[in-house]
Amino acid sequence: MYKLLFFFLVLLLILPPTEVFAQKKVPILVYHSIAKFEGHGQKELYVTPENFEKQMVYLRDHGYTLLTFEQWHEVDRVKKPIFLTFDDGYKNNLNAFKVFQKLHTKQFKPTGTFFIITDFISRTNRLSADDLKAISNSGLISIQSHSVTHPDLTITENLDAELKDSKRVLEKIVGKPIIAISYPFGNFNQRVVNETKKYYLFGLTTTPGPYIKQGIENEHYLLPRTYIKYSTTLEDFAKIVKID
């Protein structure tokens, strides 16, 4: 009898909590450019509009619910929740928006979050303030912060301004609360998290893997994300978003 009890106690200790109490997995994907690669920058940071559309059709046909961070509370209520995020505010993210518009029906509402570097707004290959306002008003895209100048937040001397000013600028443009930030380069530390908490409800890293609720302190400021790359096949994609 004691042997059996001991066995279960050991099992509880060695298994990660998720194995003992199965928790819902929530994939959070990160994209950068939605365009054909034509030699600028890193190829793996691109996804062609064709591949992107196939990925969205896959999510639609497999019953996923695409959410933005304003809808975080719905994670436990909807079927197969997933978050799509896009960093750096490239103009070519309008290609993702177009795919969303094309696939939007009564039954399927594709949504995503664009993380914007506010000092880069309206640069040649970046979204303009008018773009941001229009896509935000569409209800399909949530605009959120990716800092003011895209520094490594763990070493910048302007941490407070990077967090606060990007939020203020974006709120002025879209007229909605800015509640999430993706840390440039995915870099963060305790100080970054503590300061982020003053202005935001969510902080996104680039630590790979789905989000699994653990009830640990600050878990909304340590949200993991998985890269979707140029070389990601539809088969790879299916594995990345798999939640059971």
Ligand SMILES: [Zn+2]
């Ligand atoms: Zn970035």
